[in-house]
Amino acid sequence: xxxxxxxxxxxxxxxxxxxxxxxxxxxxxxxxxxxxxxxxxxxxxxxxxxxxxxxxxxxxxxxxxxxxxxxxxxxxxxxxxxxxxxxxxxxxxxxxxxxxxxxxxxxxxxxxxxxxxxxxxxxxxxxxxxxxxxxxxxxxxxxxxxxxxxxxxxxxxxxxxxxxxxxxxxxxxxxxxxxxxxxxxxxxxxxxxxxxx
Amino acid sequence: xxxxxxxxxxxxxxxxxxxxxxxxxxxxxxxxxxxxxxxxxxxxxxxxxxxxxxxxxxxxxxxxxxxxxxxxxxxxxxxxxxxxxxxxxxxxxxxxxxxxxxxxxxxxxxxxxxxxxxxxxxxxxxxxxxxxxxxxxxxxxxxxxxxxxxxxxxxxxxxxxxxxxxxxxxxxxxxxxxxxxxxxxxxxxxxxxxxxxxxxxxxxxxxxxxxxxxxxxxxxxxxxxxxxxxxxxxxxxxxxxxxxxxxx
Numbered sequence: 001x002x003x004x005x006x007x008x009x010x011x012x013x014x015x016x017x018x019x020x021x022x023x024x025x026x027x028x029x030x031x032x033x034x035x036x037x038x039x040x041x042x043x044x045x046x047x048x049x050x051x052x053x054x055x056x057x058x059x060x061x062x063x064x065x066x067x068x069x070x071x072x073x074x075x076x077x078x079x080x081x082x083x084x085x086x087x088x089x090x091x092x093x094x095x096x097x098x099x100x101x102x103x104x105x106x107x108x109x110x111x112x113x114x115x116x117x118x119x120x121x122x123x124x125x126x127x128x129x130x131x132x133x134x135x136x137x138x139x140x141x142x143x144x145x146x147x148x149x150x151x152x153x154x155x156x157x158x159x160x161x162x163x164x165x166x167x168x169x170x171x172x173x174x175x176x177x178x179x180x181x182x183x184x185x186x187x188x189x190x191x192x193x194x195x196x197x
Numbered sequence: 198x199x200x201x202x203x204x205x206x207x208x209x210x211x212x213x214x215x216x217x218x219x220x221x222x223x224x225x226x227x228x229x230x231x232x233x234x235x236x237x238x239x240x241x242x243x244x245x246x247x248x249x250x251x252x253x254x255x256x257x258x259x260x261x262x263x264x265x266x267x268x269x270x271x272x273x274x275x276x277x278x279x280x281x282x283x284x285x286x287x288x289x290x291x292x293x294x295x296x297x298x299x300x301x302x303x304x305x306x307x308x309x310x311x312x313x314x315x316x317x318x319x320x321x322x323x324x325x326x327x328x329x330x331x332x333x334x335x336x337x338x339x340x341x342x343x344x345x346x347x348x349x350x351x352x353x354x355x356x357x358x359x360x361x362x363x364x365x366x367x368x369x370x371x372x373x374x375x376x377x378x379x380x381x382x383x384x385x386x387x388x389x390x391x392x393x394x395x396x397x398x399x400x401x402x403x404x405x406x407x408x409x410x411x412x413x414x415x416x417x418x419x420x421x422x423x424x425x426x427x428x429x430x431x432x433x434x435x436x437x438x439x440x441x442x443x444x445x
Contacts, residue, residue, distance in 0.1 A: 017215065018215070112290075112294060112424065112425045112426050113209055113210070113211055114212070117425070144280065145243070145247060146247050146248050146249070146275070146280070146286065146289075146290065149280050149281070149286060150283075150286060150287075150290065153283035153286065153287075156283070157283075157433075157436075173277065185244060185271070185274050186273075186274055187274045187275060187276060187277045187280075188277075190276070190277055190278075191277040194277070
């Protein structure tokens with residue numbers, strides 16, 4: 001039905017998260033009918049990003065500069081590190097604008113089912129960072145899931161082993177803004193009650 | 198069209214496709230039972246597939262041999278008390294991973310289902326460590342590897358049991374076992390005929406004992422061996438006990 005390049009384009013688009021072959025064909029058709037306005041600028045943008053963006057060797061964030069702009073920002077608190085699982089989590093915290101310290105992206109969480117062990121995460125880099133810099137607080141901002149909390153406990157053990165005087169904190173669990181108690185799960189209500197202000 | 202309704206405890210969820218997952222449950226009548234859950238990673242369903250969550254299940258499939266699809270509804274979520282405690286969380290993950298790795302699929306183990314439910318309830322109490330060891334002993338028995346801990350394998354005094362033979366899984370009295378004590382496993386104090394404290398040391402002895410039999414009997418021929426979660430739990434518990442001893 002399609003010739004070589006079009007078939008290849010449809011396959012590549014269909015391999016993106018959230019897209020199937022039907023959507024991929026629709027997108028490919030749209031791009032081909034809007035070459036100048038969308039397709040070529042998109043191709044250039046993809047090429048530029050692929051060339052310019054890399055993983056920050058200090059924190060694991062994605063940026064055009066090495067180290068990233070968060071690691072270079074002298075106005076940030078260098079003694080606090082917030083540990084997140086992925087770059088998406090880092091962006092979520094940055095969006096709030098309420099945290100002014102440094103970050104460390106682990107690259108996932110421990111998961112026996114997915115075969116992700118401690119060696120697959122950047123735990124060693126984090127430990128080096130804590131040992132070599134004057135870090136006073138580590139905020140563990142991992143998901144409130146079994147895998148997330150298991151990873152948090154393993155990190156806590158590692159950190160206390162190498163530097164016992166570091167303050168380790170975790171994100172609080174509780175009622176979300178706009179949340180109605182009636183619709184919340186029992187665990188969230190229990191935690192919110194325990195840590196009530 | 199085949200369909201079933203029952204209760205189940207979530208053991209694991211393997212991502213499958215873009216948004217779905219194959220969820221393994223421990224059920225009363227069907228033992229370890231798996232099914233496909235559409236949209237498992239959506240914000241509404243994500244909490245349902247955390248290990249240890251008690252759910253009510255509607256399973257349907259074209260034929261009974263198919264994997265089938267699940268509709269899940271939460272009955273009891275994971276207590277934050279467990280989630281925030283590394284040892285209790287380790288115990289829960291260990292129990293779930295053992296059931297997931299060792300139990301045959303669709304073979305009823307009602308005792309293990311209610312036992313795991315009771316264990317999760319007990320994780321909020323002070324004697325949870327001893328309860329966990331007892332649960333593993335029951336787990337070994339359910340799989341056909343029962344330990345004999347009420348009389349001495351060497352014909353010694355049944356009231357003075359102190360060790361367990363690593364080969365036979367039978368208890369040995371203090372007098373009979375003393376010359377070989379380096380080769381024997383310690384019988385946890387709370388399993389001795391006259392009872393004893395269920396303290397951290399006794400629980401660590403118990404974990405070492407059941408861990409030995411899990412490794413040598415249940416998982417001896419499994420390609421993946423004893424689940425990582427079980428190994429990690431025993432190591433963490435031993436480390437915690439060592440920490441207690443140092444501080445004393």
